[in-house]
Amino acid sequence: MLDPKLLRSDPAAVAANLARRGFKLDVERLSALEESRKKWQMRVDELRNERNLHAKTVGKAKAQGQDIAPLLQQVESLGADLSKVESELAGVQSALDELLLGLPNMLHESVPEGHDESANAEIRRWGEPRKFDFKPRDHVELGEKLGQMDFAAAGKISGARFSVLSGPLARLQRALIQFMLDLHTGEHGYRELYVPYLVNAQSLTGTGQLPKFEADLFAVKGESELYLIPTAEVPVTNLVRDTIVEADKLPLRYVAHTPCFRSEAGSYGKDTRGMIRQHQFEKVELVHLARPQDSYAEHELLTRNAEEVLKRLNLPYRAVALCGGDIGFGSAKTYDLEVWLPGQQAYREISSCSNFEAFQARRMQARWRNPDTGKPEPLHTLNGSGIAAGRALVAVLENYQQADGSISVPEALRGYMGGLESITAA
């Protein structure tokens, strides 16, 4: 949610910023609703005040043993009047809330201008794409040839966009996850978390998936209204929902491995082959909760920590700053990490690191106590994949493939693979 004070005081500036992402803010509708809200609010306050004053008078009269019947007569119609204006206010308020919850975050000034991913700005590039003396295969061909990646079986069990891994390949994914968790907890100072995979609607509203993106989520059938998490960002960030964090506790840096579930509605025809875009995938997520003045330094740090995973795995990648037209709904600034995939001859997203500033914090009432003002103020939330394990598996397969279709195990993972150096058909 945007700062309501800014929205009221300078809607034109907000509209200009949101226009950079191609979002048209209806300033007239907004200010009309706001004016109407104010009008009804004042009317409601007035009537309530009247009611309260009257109730006190009645209380006093009764205490003194006076007859209160004439007093009660005086306010006969007040209750009806009040509930009428209260429902007017509630109507305006819910329309306003709906509008506010649908507004994307404002962009940081450093976000590149542009309409789509072609305008994203490359920030840096690391590693040299390997030269193959044979035609590199893609991960599907490699995995199926090894007999350890089965999309047909997954299709039978669940449907499209799922996969079954077996043997060393299944272990390789687990090794990647373990390696990442150990790196972030052991060397980068993160606290590891285990969190629920099913969350309520309030949590998803807090991080911004609801109400606008319900179609991207899986909901479970049953009495309680629960959703499968699309990312660990949801349960982890919501840890600070409705809390006030003491200043000396910040920054908080959390890492969690979870499966992620996405309906991928609207992505029909995109990445239908292989493990790139699945309904279920594994991810190690980094979440930072920071003081506002530190959040951009934290953003750089978080991104570097994610990059370190790729460096240790010796996977060539580049970092890009997403432009206004490509950036996510709640983010003020996002770096994507794109790993080189020889099978596609392209850099593909493997991590997305975003600073949400106070956008999520306002939605979820996550605050810190600012020692300068002594007041609770919204803190800043950040998150990034550190990194997506499913796609990391794809990257390892394609980058570490040998001419005979075997996969050499990256040095960093061998300890997690029982010393295995090469994955061969089994």
Added chain:
RNA sequence: GGAAGAGUGGCCGAGUGGUUUAAGGCACCAGUCUUGAAAACUGGCGAGGGGGCAACCCCUCCGUGAGUUCGAAUCUCACCUCUUCCGCCA
């Protein structure tokens, strides 16, 4: 799944229809005292919305939502969460 109990400010906790303007304590902040600190004492100390040039004033918030009432932290209903006991269970 069954039974009983509970949910109050940053934290603990009193409050069972009307001077509640939510007692008291802890923590925190400022001051007095002190070489300094601690202790003691004095004062301050929740969040959000609105009005006013201002001093200041008004509204809302006691798990959530509905209801009863002139008036609800307090009564009623539903739901959520927690605790204890029983049952079942990885």
